[in-house]
Amino acid sequence: MSASFASALGAARDAAAGQHYPQGTLYVVATPIGNTADITLRALHVLQLADTLACEDTRHTHGLLRVYGIDKSSAQLLALHQHNEAQASQTVIALLQQGQRVAYVSDAGTPGVSDPGARLAAAVRAAGLRVVPLPGASSVTAALSVAGAVASGSADGGFVFAGFLPVKNAERASAVQRLATEPRCVVLLEAPHRIHELAAALAVLGERPVTLAREITKQFEDITTQPAQALTAWLDGAPQRARGEFVVLLHPVAVPEDDSASLRVLQLLLPELPLKTAVRLAADITGAPRNALYETALALRKSAESGDKYE
Template identity: 85%
Template sequence: MSASFASALGAAHDAAAAQHYPQGALYVVATPIGNLADITLRALHVLQLADTLACEDTRHTQSLLRAYGIDKPSAQLLAVHQHNEAEAAQAVLARLQQGQRVAYVSDAGTPGVSDPGARLAGAVRAAGLRVLPLPGASSITAALSVAGAVASGVAESGFVFAGFLPTKTAERQAAVQRLQAEPRCTVLLEAPHRIGELAQALAVLGERPVTLARELTKQFEEITTLPASGLADWLAGAPQRAKGEFVVLLHPAAASEDDGDSLRVLRLLLQELPLKSAVRLAAEITGAPRNALYDTALAWKREPPGDAD
């Protein structure tokens, strides 16, 4: 156990032991995304209390437990990852039905968001058993909390979680085109060996602000906001910038004052004209950017807007 956490287990017991922890329940436990001090006291208590730990990677979890001074035999660790989640859920259900407390942890962060765990939670709920969340670290909310990525209108507030974009070039470009028409903040995740390709794909967004957050909560944490067209150059500016896991936030597109008029004109023209002709005329009539109108028209074609009031 690290000396830094010598008193943590005692504090966890004092703070959390008096609470109720039902048997036969699945505890979904968030773990640190880098900084070990971000563990919660309740998480430490449940990790000690659990009869079984379901883990994305048993070796990684065992190292994490040892850092906090928690000793669990290998028989109490059960591998549940993206490749075996469906079948491993049955093993978890069997233990829950025996009255065990099972804690599920991914390698880092909150399970079931971008990491495995959602199918497991769904299977446990479908069996009529309890699933209890133990909230904690998340790279998504950590990045959002410091980016200041605020939409201009109340109706367009909030964010969209898109996760990892497709790896094939054409599919990724199509996904970026769809995101271009999304008025809310969009959250992406990317691995270090593909961040350069993502930066090139996002360059079509031009001056739209993008926040890159890498190595969150770790020693070399770096958070920067710059235009989408400058992402590739920024990454190339220093070798270490392409290392570590990335959260990428596409800030909401800036709304122009005539957005409402241009979209109304576009919608009327689309009722009478082919898409390209309607976009060209709408841009000429309203002065709105043709590319933005074209992306909106494509989005409407996939999912038509509601009737005007």
């Protein structure tokens, strides 16, 4: 055990031991996404208390427990990952029905978001058993908290979590085109060996701001906001920029609320002209930013296709 966590275990017992932790319950436990200090006192207590730990990777979890000074035998660790989640969920249900406390952890962050755990939680709840969340580290919320990309107090506030886009080029390009019409912030995830392909696909969004957050909470954490069309050049600027897991945020882009004139011009032109022509003319007539008008035009076109009017 790292000596720095010896006092944390004592603090975990002091802070959390007096709370109620029923048997026959699945505890979904968030673990650090890089910095081992990002563990909650409640998580440390439940990891000690659990009869069985279901893990995305038992070797990874065993090493993490060792850092914290938590001793679990190999028999207490159960592998539960994307390839065996359905089958292993039934094993977890059987253990819960025997009255065990079972904690589930993925390799990093909050389970069930982009990691395994969603099918497990659904199966346990369907069996009439209790699932308790232990919140903590999340790369998604960590990136959102510093990017300034989530609008509040408007109809287009909030964000959309899209996760990993398709691997194949054509499918990825289609997904980007669909997301281009989403007025809210869009959250994507990407692996280092595919980040260049994603950057190339996002280039069609032009000047739309995109935040790349990599190695979040780690020593070489790097968070930058660039125009979508400049992402490839930024990645090529230094070899280390393409290393590590990425959270990618597509910032919302909209015509300013007080620019009603440009919006009205765009609404009049769209039914009569091709989209790009309507955007170019609206920008020339009103002086509004062409990229902002383009995003608005995509949203208006999508709304019209669903049966709504340009109003």
